[in-house]
Amino acid sequence: MPPxxxxxxxxxxxxxxxxxxxxxxxxxxxxxxxxxKERVAxxxxxxxxxxxxxxxxxxxxxxxxxxxxxxxxxxxxxxxxDVDEIxxxxxxxxxxxxxxxxxxxxxSPKLKRADPGEG
Amino acid sequence: MPPxxxxxxxxxxxxxxxxxxxxxxxxxxxxxxxxxKERVAxxxxxxxxxxxxxxxxxxxxxxxxxxxxxxxxxxxxxxxxDVDEIxxxxxxxxxxxxxxxxxxxxxSPKLKRADPGEG
Numbered sequence: 001m002p003p004x005x006x007x008x009x010x011x012x013x014x015x016x017x018x019x020x021x022x023x024x025x026x027x028x029x030x031x032x033x034x035x036x037k038e039r040v041a042x043x044x045x046x047x048x049x050x051x052x053x054x055x056x057x058x059x060x061x062x063x064x065x066x067x068x069x070x071x072x073x074x075x076x077x078x079x080x081x082d083v084d085e086i087x088x089x090x091x092x093x094x095x096x097x098x099x100x101x102x103x104x105x106x107x108s109p110k111l112k113r114a115d116p117g118e119g
Numbered sequence: 120m121p122p123x124x125x126x127x128x129x130x131x132x133x134x135x136x137x138x139x140x141x142x143x144x145x146x147x148x149x150x151x152x153x154x155x156k157e158r159v160a161x162x163x164x165x166x167x168x169x170x171x172x173x174x175x176x177x178x179x180x181x182x183x184x185x186x187x188x189x190x191x192x193x194x195x196x197x198x199x200x201d202v203d204e205i206x207x208x209x210x211x212x213x214x215x216x217x218x219x220x221x222x223x224x225x226x227s228p229k230l231k232r233a234d235p236g237e238g
Contacts, residue, residue: 002221009171055131057169
C-alpha cells in the first residue's frame with residue numbers, strides 16, 4: 001500500500017553485451033535489488049519501505065545506480081555488500097552513506113570510458 | 120545528468136498471462152511510458168524531467184500506476200491519452216491531475232477483483 005516512507009529504486013537495465021555504455025545489470029544490479037528486497041522484508045519494513053526495480057536512470061557512468069525518494073539521494077557503484085549499510089545507516093538511522101553518494105548535478109558522459117577491469 | 124526536477128516512474132511490470140493479479144504492462148503501461156518519454160523529449164525537457172520504467176510498485180489494483188518524485192504524487196489507471204495532460208498540467212503548470220490521483224494510504228488488495236472488461 002503506497003505511499004511508502006522511502007522508495008528505493010535500483011536500476012536493473014540490461015544492455016546487449018558489448019554495448020559501449022555498459023549497463024547496471026551487467027555490473028550486478030539485479031543482485032543489489034534482490035538484496036534490498038530480501039532485507040527490507042527481513043527487517044519488517046515492508047509497506048513502509050519499497051525496494052523497486054527501475055529502468056535506466058541516465059547515470060550509466062556511475063556503476064550500479066540507486067536513488068531513494070522522496071529524499072532524492074543518489075548512490076553510485078553500489079555493490080551487494082553495501083546494501084545492508086544503506087539500509088541500516090540511511091533507511092533506519094537517517095544518515096545517508098556519504099562514501100557512495102552522487103552529489104549535485106553529476107555528469108553522465110554519453111559514452112562510458114573503457115574500463116579494463118570490466119572486460 | 121540526474122538529479123532531475125521531476126522523476127516520473129511508470130510501472131512496466133508484466134506478469135504471465137492469466138495471473139490473477141494482472142499487471143501494468145498487460146494494461147498498456149509500456150505505451151504510457153513510451154509516450155512520456157517521447158513527449159518529454161519533444162517538449163525540450165530532457166535532463167530536467169526523466170521518464171523512467173519501473174518494476175511493480177505494489178499498486179496493482181489501480182491499473183497502470185505512475186508515481187512522480189520527489190513530490191510523491193501517485194496516479195492510477197493512467198492511459199496513453201492522459202499523458203499529455205499530466206505533462207502539461209502537472210509537470211509544466213504544477214497542478215497535479217486530480218481525477219487520476221491515488222491519495223492517502225490507498226489499499227492494494229492482494230488479489231485484483233475479476234474484471235469482466237479485461238478478459
